[in-house]
Amino acid sequence: MNGELVGPVTLVQNGNKVIGATDAELLRPYVGAKLAVAIMLDGSVIAEVGNWGLSRHASLGLVELVTPIASGMDVKPLDLGAVCASIDTRGSRAALVGIARDGKGFVRTWVPVHIDTDDGSGMSDVAVRLASPVDDSHAGIAVEGASLFAWFPPNPALGRASEVLVLGLGQTYRGFAKPRERAVIAELVGLDDLGRALIAAQRTVEREPELRQVAGEIVARARAASDHDE
Numbered sequence: 001m002n003g004e005l006v007g008p009v010t011l012v013q014n015g016n017k018v019i020g021a022t023d024a025e026l027l028r029p030y031v032g033a034k035l036a037v038a039i040m041l042d043g044s045v046i047a048e049v050g051n052w053g054l055s056r057h058a059s060l061g062l063v064e065l066v067t068p069i070a071s072g073m074d075v076k077p078l079d080l081g082a083v084c085a086s087i088d089t090r091g092s093r094a095a096l097v098g099i100a101r102d103g104k105g106f107v108r109t110w111v112p113v114h115i116d117t118d119d120g121s122g123m124s125d126v127a128v129r130l131a132s133p134v135d136d137s138h139a140g141i142a143v144e145g146a147s148l149f150a151w152f153p154p155n156p157a158l159g160r161a162s163e164v165l166v167l168g169l170g171q172t173y174r175g176f177a178k179p180r181e182r183a184v185i186a187e188l189v190g191l192d193d194l195g196r197a198l199i200a201a202q203r204t205v206e207r208e209p210e211l212r213q214v215a216g217e218i219v220a221r222a223r224a225a226s227d228h229d230e
Contacts, residue, residue: 098146
């Protein structure tokens, strides 16, 4: 189990608290395991996960690190302004950024995607966002837990420069919609519950907190002793 790749995670730092989000289904098999986030891609430095659980809607797995991430690591924080609660790309270029094994270390994966909305042909009250690969080489690729980034052009009317935002996470799609030529590779879930967790953590901080977003990867270190009693 030591060093086994569980999947990618998106982390936000609020003062001395670091909370992350990933696809809940990636974490379910690791109940009782001691988890950590690899913050160097060669796997040489990790950050311990203190506890984790499901979000309010059970689609996100939320993890809390024991200590903040030191500077100089491969996992670099982004400003809170780069985290968006909406999955609407407004037609901008988008990609799912994940993680994969590369020998004893890790490598980031990059999958450009089209984003479409599906409401079951009007039969569903809740529309979902779906990601389909742009390139044939990414057809069928596993992107559970990967972060959805979008590249927005300048908006002179609002006085905004071009920006790159993280909008949500990918999870397994179990439907049958096919809005593009290539099959859907992920259903997308927003980061609303991660934001709520940050607000709760902020109430315990006396000074104005620094809010940071980071992308890392979760690795399983070892299962608790109780898992080996049988």
